[in-house]
Amino acid sequence: MGDTSSEIPQDNPSADAAPAQRERAFGWVPIRSLSARHRPRILAHLLALDSNDRYLRFGYAAADDQIRRYVERIEFERDEIFGVFNRRLDLIALAHLAYEPSVDSEPERASAAEFGVSVAVRGRGRGYGARLFDHAVLRARNRGVDTIVIHALSENAAMLKIVRNAGATIERTGVDAEAHLRLPPENFASIMAGMVEQQLGELDYQFKQGALHVDTLLSIGRADAPPSR
DSSP states (O other), X not given: OOOOEEEEOOOOOOTTSXXXXXXXXTOOOOOEEEOGGGHHHHHHHHHTSOHHHHHHHHSSOOOHHHHHHXXXXXXXXXXXXXXXXXXXXXXXXXXXXXXXXXXXXXXXXXXXXXXXXXXXXXXXXXXXXXXXXXXXXXXXXXXTOOEEEEEEETXXXXXXXXXXXXXXXXXXXXXXXXXXXXXXXXXXXXXXXXXXXXXXXXXXXXXXXXXXXXXXXXXXXXXXXXXXX
């Protein structure tokens, strides 16, 4: 049997309208931008995914070596990587916003960006995937990108629900689905929101890092303390 294609109609009255805002039952989520020095944490997060999660994230059941090559090839100078850390500074949710170079007169200006996300099992059900997508939309807008593209398997219901709720159009071709979300241009509000999210994410990380350091010192102190009589 050959592949079949279908399109899910969307109520999208204006391409210039801002993406739909979802209610966030879990409140604010601190999101921190990552750099090349975070490759080990990114690798650890992705290697911890089971075969089904790897299949949904990459479109195939990526082996360990394939994931290592993917992490090694991330271009931090071009793309944006950001994630959610828990209190122990484990990376429990990760997003990759890959920018596609423009073919017009401004080659340094991206015209589109591709979004990918993964959430560790212990971070499920907290809205992290949706929040990372919202963050990606904001970051892409502020870089002048007009379209976010999401490649996903048709069976990846969680991802497709996120982008559908944001107002994206989705086309299915057999086992694959491709979603496109048009973004409004940047404005003062989006720029300020991006700066605030960036700063709060960094502050949250520094706070957790300090708390973890204190916990470590206290643990060492307890271990070195003489036994009580």
